Amino acid sequence: MSADMDQSPRSLLVCDRSSFLDEKNRISSQVEQQHFNYKVSVLLPECSSTPSHLDSVFSSFSSFYLIRKLPIYELLDKHFLETSVYQGNVYGLSYGTRVDEDNCIALMPDGRLCLSLDKDSFQLLGVEGKPSRFNHRSKSRYVVSVDLTDSSMASGGRGYLRLLSGLTTRLPLKTDFLLSHHPGGGASLQPLLSRYDWSEHRPEISRHALANLSCPALLTSDLQSCDPHSLLEWLGAVDADISCENSSSSFLSSFVCPEPKTTLSQALSVSICGLLLPEDIHRLIHEIRCYLEQPRPESWVSLTVHGFVDSPVSWGGSEHGVLKGGENFYTLLMFHNHTYRLHLATGAHSTCPP
Structure with a gap:
């Protein structure tokens, strides 16, 4: 044993x-x-x-949405940020991913974007992060946490462009994604939903x-x-x-x-x-x-x-x-x-x- x-x-x-x-x-x-x-x-x-x-x-x-194969860079879309993230209370979570093995993403209601990445993905992304608290013998996992409401992450800013470039070219992550917005945020999410295969769930x-x-x-x-x-x-x-x-x-x-x-x-x-x-x-x-x-x-x-x-x-x-x-x-x-x-x-x- x-x-x-x-x-x-x-x-x-x-x-x-x-x-x-x-x-x-x-x-x-x-x-x-x-x-x-x-x-x-x-x-x-x-x-x-x-x-x-x-x-x-x-x-x-509240109902919630499941978006199939959502490119994570879409969470940096200017319209989505202005109509949803900056308004607060948006909840998003990668679906079907395992936090001890896969790349996992969470969008929190205060506008913070958290990416839990394996070592290779973190190095490809090229954005500042820190080793996971729960690494064992070696630094095999890293956490990137970005406040999307911070002035340094304003659309067109240096930090914004660096993260956007990382997610579009160096590390084009795609994942099934759960998304919800309180209260009654379906309307503000529609432009994003309309570009992908999605379903609404109660x-x-x-x-x-x-x-x-x-x-x-x-x-x-x-x-x-x-x-x-x-x-x-x-x-x-x-x-x-x-x-x-x-x-x-x-x-x-x-x-x-x-x-x-x-x-x-x-x-x-x-x-x-x-x-x-x-x-x-x-x-x-x-x-x-x-x-x-x-x-x-x-x-x-x-x-x-x-x-x-x-x-x-x-x-x-x-x-x-x-x-x-x-x-x-x-x-x-x-x-x-x-x-x-x-x-x-x-x-x-x-x-x-x-």
């Missing part, structure tokens, strides 16, 4: 507890800093169907009704004494529809519900997948808080947001890498009294959550 298989990959977990009523709570900043989300999962205890106001929020998540919603679900009793009492790793494992098993009712002799799964535990007669797991924008997640959190204000048998709801495994960035503009896992997600446990528990997790090859 390989030595690497003898141990589990290192992971990072940051936990926070506070109240939405506290002006210094950091929920808004955390949601905004996770730019590229592919899945949101919500667990509603003692619920059989999605409440109408929550259902309307899920259905109104996030996919799935619902799974659960019966007689084992649940940590501590969710309704003293969560502080509940091990966060065990709690997150349980939530992940519920989302993946993996049974936690396992005996010691079971070889199928070792997941168990943390003790002490209780049983929910019913629960509803709702997931939405796609290129999911922080603005839509903000609205969902707000509606869940309204939902919790109503009298109900259980006084909590969990929400988990998963970042793209192969995004070149994770929290804010910090570098993200993949070796064994590539996790970058956060789980928010919300309670009826406006308190919350926030868990932020990443794999070993990602910057520690703020």
